[in-house]
Amino acid sequence: MADDHDSDPTGSDAAGSDAAGSDAAGSDAAGSDAAGSDAAGSDAAGSDAAGSDAAGSDAAGSDAAGSDAAGSDAAGSDAAGSDAAGSDAAGSDAAGSDAAGSDAAGSDAAGSDAAGSDAAGSDAAGSDAAGSDAAGSDAAGSDAAGSDAAGSDAAGSDAAGSDAAGSDAAGSDAAGSDAAGSDAAGSDAAGSDAAGSDPQQRRPAETGFPGADPKEARFDGADLKGARFDRADLSGAEFRGADLSGARFHGADLTGAVMRGVELVDVDINGEVSNLVINGVDVAPLILAELDRRDPDRVLMRPDDAAGFRRAWDLIGERWRGTVERAARLPEELLHESVDGEWSFVETLRHLVFATDSWIGRVVLGDPAPWHPLALPFDEMADVPGVPRDRAARPALGTVLELRRDRMAMMRRVLDGLTDEALAGHTEPVEAPGWPGPRSYAVRDCLSIILNEEYEHRLYAERDLAVLEARTA
Numbered sequence: 001m002a003d004d005h006d007s008d009p010t011g012s013d014a015a016g017s018d019a020a021g022s023d024a025a026g027s028d029a030a031g032s033d034a035a036g037s038d039a040a041g042s043d044a045a046g047s048d049a050a051g052s053d054a055a056g057s058d059a060a061g062s063d064a065a066g067s068d069a070a071g072s073d074a075a076g077s078d079a080a081g082s083d084a085a086g087s088d089a090a091g092s093d094a095a096g097s098d099a100a101g102s103d104a105a106g107s108d109a110a111g112s113d114a115a116g117s118d119a120a121g122s123d124a125a126g127s128d129a130a131g132s133d134a135a136g137s138d139a140a141g142s143d144a145a146g147s148d149a150a151g152s153d154a155a156g157s158d159a160a161g162s163d164a165a166g167s168d169a170a171g172s173d174a175a176g177s178d179a180a181g182s183d184a185a186g187s188d189a190a191g192s193d194a195a196g197s198d199p200q201q202r203r204p205a206e207t208g209f210p211g212a213d214p215k216e217a218r219f220d221g222a223d224l225k226g227a228r229f230d231r232a233d234l235s236g237a238e239f240r241g242a243d244l245s246g247a248r249f250h251g252a253d254l255t256g257a258v259m260r261g262v263e264l265v266d267v268d269i270n271g272e273v274s275n276l277v278i279n280g281v282d283v284a285p286l287i288l289a290e291l292d293r294r295d296p297d298r299v300l301m302r303p304d305d306a307a308g309f310r311r312a313w314d315l316i317g318e319r320w321r322g323t324v325e326r327a328a329r330l331p332e333e334l335l336h337e338s339v340d341g342e343w344s345f346v347e348t349l350r351h352l353v354f355a356t357d358s359w360i361g362r363v364v365l366g367d368p369a370p371w372h373p374l375a376l377p378f379d380e381m382a383d384v385p386g387v388p389r390d391r392a393a394r395p396a397l398g399t400v401l402e403l404r405r406d407r408m409a410m411m412r413r414v415l416d417g418l419t420d421e422a423l424a425g426h427t428e429p430v431e432a433p434g435w436p437g438p439r440s441y442a443v444r445d446c447l448s449i450i451l452n453e454e455y456e457h458r459l460y461a462e463r464d465l466a467v468l469e470a471r472t473a
Helices: 284-294 296-301 306-328 332-336 345-364 397-416 443-472
Strands: none
Touching: 284 296, 296 306, 296 443, 306 397, 306 443, 332 345, 332 443, 345 397, 345 443, 397 443
């Protein structure tokens, strides 16, 4: 923020004198009243105007480097483009002031009150605003890279698009602040208080914290309803007294998670379950036994030998034929509709093409790039060069079914030539870029993955087809 001196020294040379129009560099006008004075372009470097009243003064472009305006009142002043590098405005009141484009690099505004001030586009790189109150201030597009705002209160402030890369806001209060689109890359928010902040509906690209290191950050009382964490690393995070009701975990890795004193009511879990201990009981074997009881043929999906894999594939083919016939009775446009955020029926078939291309075509048969353009990877998989991912495609059901028949025939050929010795072996690594990664895999594991994918995704498809059928009833 610029230092608005009370004298009018425009252009004249009267160093040390008290006279309007003089060059008063180093002059002492502390406590003088020059409200509304014109000091545009003046050179008052090092001047002492502590406690001065320059409300409404025009110091646009003024050079007050190193000046001391502690406690000064510059409310409503216009210091656009001013250079106050290194200035000390501790405790100063600049409420409503316009410092657009001002350069306050390294300035010390500790404890200053800039509530409602407009610093759009200002450069405060390295500035120290510890404890400052900027509630409601507009710093859109401002550059505060490396600034220290520890303990500062920016409640309700608008820093949309601002660049605070590397800034230290430890312990700062930004409750309710709007930083949509701001760039805080590399910023240190350890221990920062974002209580009450509203990130709802903002995607990672909009909130903009690429490379940020929030380790040890606390979100006590923060309102994160509707927040989305895509491929975020929350390993080791602690949730104490947190409200996760209605939260959705899709493709999340909860390995090693510990829950104490939690309320698991009306919870729907679907996924890979192993060593799941609830209230001291490992329920995984109980779940497996119940699923096998419901479908006695399910045990065929865990074959011990090559012949067992062939029997399992026969069952898969038989059951999918019934599911496809059921789907074909619905209007085709419904087969492109998602149910509860899951894949549509056609997308499910496209994903199974991807699974077969990846684990059989690439890993078992050694084709470095086997993917059809309509193959659809799982959503949580990162993009891989050469691997297609066209979620917008809406191919005809007949086109996708033809692809499915081709890929199921590929699996059949592999199983028809499978021996117990080959089943116990490992694949040769495929070094070309793609997915899965270039290493050796157990043949049994590759084939078991396909059996599991085919079995489980058919169940999902049957579940969603029932919902679609109800819509047409």
